[in-house]
Amino acid sequence: MNVIAPSIPMRSKAKASSSLETECLFGETLTIIDKNLDWYFCKLLTDNYCGWVNKEYLGEIIKSSHRVVSNRSYLFKDNDIKSGCINYLPLGSQIYVNDFDDFWAQVYLGKNSSQKFAYIPSKHIIKNEEKIDDWVSIAEKLIGTPYVWGGRNSIGLDCSALLQLSYQTYGENIPRNSIDQSLLNKEIINKKEKLKRGYVVFWEGHVGIMVDDTHCIHANAFHMEVSREPLLNILERTSKRHPIIRIMNFN
Numbered sequence: 611m612n613v614i615a616p617s618i619p620m621r622s623k624a625k626a627s628s629s630l631e632t633e634c635l636f637g638e639t640l641t642i643i644d645k646n647l648d649w650y651f652c653k654l655l656t657d658n659y660c661g662w663v664n665k666e667y668l669g670e671i672i673k674s675s676h677r678v679v680s681n682r683s684y685l686f687k688d689n690d691i692k693s694g695c696i697n698y699l700p701l702g703s704q705i706y707v708n709d710f711d712d713f714w715a716q717v718y719l720g721k722n723s724s725q726k727f728a729y730i731p732s733k734h735i736i737k738n739e740e741k742i743d744d745w746v747s748i749a750e751k752l753i754g755t756p757y758v759w760g761g762r763n764s765i766g767l768d769c770s771a772l773l774q775l776s777y778q779t780y781g782e783n784i785p786r787n788s789i790d791q792s793l794l795n796k797e798i799i800n801k802k803e804k805l806k807r808g809y810v811v812f813w814e815g816h817v818g819i820m821v822d823d824t825h826c827i828h829a830n831a832f833h834m835e836v837s838r839e840p841l842l843n844i845l846e847r848t849s850k851r852h853p854i855i856r857i858m859n860f861n
Contacts, residue, residue, distance in 0.1 A: 611668040612671050612720075613635060613636055613637060614636070614667060614669040614719075615636065616635070616703070617633045617763035617765075618667040619663070620632045622662070624649035624662045630758075631659065631760055632661065632760055632771075632786055633762035633763050634654050634663065636700070636705070637674050637703050637704030638654060639655045640652035640653065640655065641653045641655060646662075648664055649663070649665065650668065657784070658785075669720055669722050669723075670721055672720055673706060674704035675737065676704075676707045677703065677736065677778075678701055678703040679736050679779050682699060682700045682701060683698065683699050683735075684698050685729070686714075686730070687729075689711075689713075689729045697728075700763045700765065701764040702762075702764075702775045704738075705717045705718075714730070715729065715730050715732045717729065741780050741781035745808070746807055746808055752764060752767070752829075752836045753836050755836045757834045757835050759831075762775070767829055768829050769816050769817045769818065770787050770791060770817055772819070772828065772836060773788075773810060773817050774786060774791070776819070788816060789815075791810075792812040792856050792858070796858040798856060799859055800857075804823055805820050806820065806822075806859075807822055808859065809857055809858065809860070809861075810859075811841065811856075812854070812855050812857070812858070813854055814852050815852065816830070816852060818841070820841070825839065825841065826841045832847060
């Protein structure tokens, strides 16, 4: 089934009070593995993450054609900026575009939606087969976004979601958690080598993205937001407890 809300929580247990594991975004597809009253135990096909979601947020499977690459975008009632908005879509949302022109894309919302079609600015989306070469620029646009443990919606996210969502615009779906991301088949960089934009630094339980040879972007609980700061500052705070375990080239 597909997610029909901007984002929905995937939880560790089949109850609303249980801990947040991750979030599933509009248009993403889930495979149902088990059921418990109003809850489904599902696998999110984007990254194979499993957990419990409430069935009220799931609906018709719609094969996507495009994805949202802006931090977030609004769905307008009509192809007119004054028509009003019915909802928003966060970065990483998957949509089926029925028709588009130079400014608007008509999005199919599904047969069970109160409005079958809505409109989104064309500049906020790309085709599924397209990619953004400078994927680090997507992470840079998220600077200032609040930190949320388990968050994957661009309204609030954690360190591994920052990497996952920004790198997805480069055309590759990667795992949800930093430990699994650190095991990808990417070039491993010697710690003595000069760092570059697009290099990714892994600590135990944390990950950051280099924007140049000295500065790193990471979603972190120290600043409680996505921040850009010198890597040396991060190391001064964390190296005794969490030394760097790997540096990889994601370009």
